Amino acid sequence: MEEVSQGTTTPLLPNSNHPRRWYHHFTNPLRLKTALSSELSGSVGDLGTYIPIVLALTLVSHLDLSTTLIFTALYNISTGLLFSIPMPVQPMKSIASVALSDSLTLPQIATGGICTAVTLLFLGSTGLMSVLYRYIPLPVVRGVQLSQGLNFAFSAVKYIRYDQDFAANKSGGPRSWLGLDGLILAISCLCFLVLSTGSGELGSSTPHPTHLEETVSSSDRFRRRRLKLLSAIPAALIVFLVGLFLCFVRDPSIVKDLKFGPSKFHVLTITWDDWKTGFIKAAIPQIPLSILNSVIAVCKLSGDMFPDREASVAKVSVSVGIMNLVGCWFGAMPVCHGAGGLAGQYRFGARSGASVVFLGLGKLVLGLVFGNSFVRILGEFPIGILGVLLLFAGIELAMASRDMNSKEESFVMLVCGAVSMTGSSAALGFGCGIVLFLLLKLREIDCSKFVIWNSSLQSTKDSLDI
Known part of the structure; x- marks a missing residue:
């Protein structure tokens, strides 16, 4: 051309x-198009889901934190360069949930991730994932996004209101108002993020200057400068660094427990029983969620946020497959590209692949310098602050469903979302949404054409009888 x-x-x-x-x-x-501070702030937008799951798997399932940090760092850097959008790298949540509730071993967790990866790699490389993406109705996808976003938001509220025991996978008593992980700290961070980021659209609240500058009042010019200044603050990064600082204030003995250097890589020994348990208990519930939320929903969301850079479903599916086929053999946590992570990073200012590259570099430094001893720092991180970050990510993901304009579309979306949340299964909600969508289309079929065709057929039959 x-x-x-x-x-x-x-x-x-x-x-x-x-x-x-x-x-x-x-x-x-x-594709760096925004200020460096915005990309840095957006890079920590998905840590509200990443840190709790990694911490829980490290404490319960003996996940090698150093290996996971290093591999997810390489994944972040690769996806940032490959997709040119803030494509997240998040834990496979269904596998993590089953691992914590059923006490799966590390080889069983790895086999669940490998089996899921093979499935997505097959669907992506053969083009079947593109077929699914093309024909799945948008209201059904929005229903899955709505349910996932609200689930994140509900979990975030629990993190803020109640003490959490990730090792036991349960909530404790009400969180105290005072203290270094109290409600006042969480609410203060929440207010700071709202004041600095607003609704999440960079510069959307700032009126554009006209060519007749003299017609703009001084109050409008002051408001424009103030909003521009607030949007330039890396709010999420500041909140995260405050939480990191409070880790050492809450328990100064952390410094003595830190050991420098990464752990040694080793290939897992996986038995036939591990393969069977990992596939049945971990992969089977994870595969539908990965197809819907980690591929289809995240690509739809990327098209909403970046119309000129919509992610390819085939590329995303193959990416998830390759990442886990490499890392899971070494004991790294199974990961995917989650729509919630993309929403969280976008919400706090990420607009290019630079944000996830910065996040990857940070993880790489932590994994190489502190290794497994970094779990002591994560264990003291204020859970209320993680809840605040997760809340914004969940709300941003749920708001993707605001483009359902007709009552029919909203009906399908809400039923799909409700079933997904109450049944705790995105696959169940997806199936109900598809059936409901088809029933509504069947109801609108024009039967007059069938009547005309039947009458014509009868006339032809009568003429042949004559």
């Missing part, structure tokens, strides 16, 4: 609408 301008010929990439787009693609693969 070529574009001729003033006697010159400039080669273009397919679907390119600018003569220099190919140059910017290769010189700026991360």
Whole structure:
């Protein structure tokens, strides 16, 4: 494809609408379009789900934290460069939930991740995932996103209101108002994030300057400058660093327990019983959730947030497959690309792949420098602050369903979301949503065409009898 301008010929990439787009693609693969502070703030937007699950698996299932940090760091850096959007790397939540409730061993957790990875790799490489993405109704996808977002929000409220015991996978008594992990701290962080980030749209609340600057009142100019200044604050990063600082204040002995250097990599020994248990207990409930939330929902969400950079379902599916086929053999936590993580990172300012690259570099440093001893720091992190970060991520994901304009679409979405939440299964809600959508379409079928076709057939039959 070529574009001729003033006697010159400039080669273009397919679907390119600018003569220099190919140059910017290769010189700026991360598509960095916002301030560095916004990308840094957005990079910690999904830690509200990452830290609790990693901490729980480390304490209960003896997950190697150093290995998980290093591998997820490499995943973050790779996906940031590959997708050019803040594509998250999150734990496979269904596998983590089963591992904690049924006390699965590390090889069994790994086999669950490997079996899920093989399935997604097959669907992505054969094109079947693209077929599913093309024909699944949007209201059903929105229902899954709504249920996942509200589940995150409900969990976040529990984190804020009640003490948490991740090792026992249960909530404790009401959280005290005072203290270094009290309600006042969590509410203060919540208010700070609302004041600095607003609704989450960078600059959306700031009126655009007109060419007649004299017509703009001084109060409008002051408001514009104030909102611009607030949106430039890396709010989520500041909140996370405050929580990290409070870890050492809450327990100064952490410093003595830190040991430098990563743990040694080793390939897991997996038995046939591990394969059977991991597939039945971990992979079977995880596969539908990964297909719906980690591939289809996250691609739909990426199209909403980045219309010019919508992620390919085939690429996302293959990415999840390759990540886990590599890392799970070494005992790394099974991971996926979650819609909740993308919503959280976008909510706090991430607009390019740079945010997840920064997050990956941070994880890599922590994994190489502190290794498994970093679990002592995570164990003292204020859970109320994690709840605040998770709350914003959940609400942002749930708000993706606001584009359901007709009553029919909203009906399908709400039923799908309700079933997904009450049944604790995205697959069950998805199935109910599909059936409901088909029933509504069947109800609207124009039967007059069938009557005309039947009458014509009868006339032809009568003429043949004559």
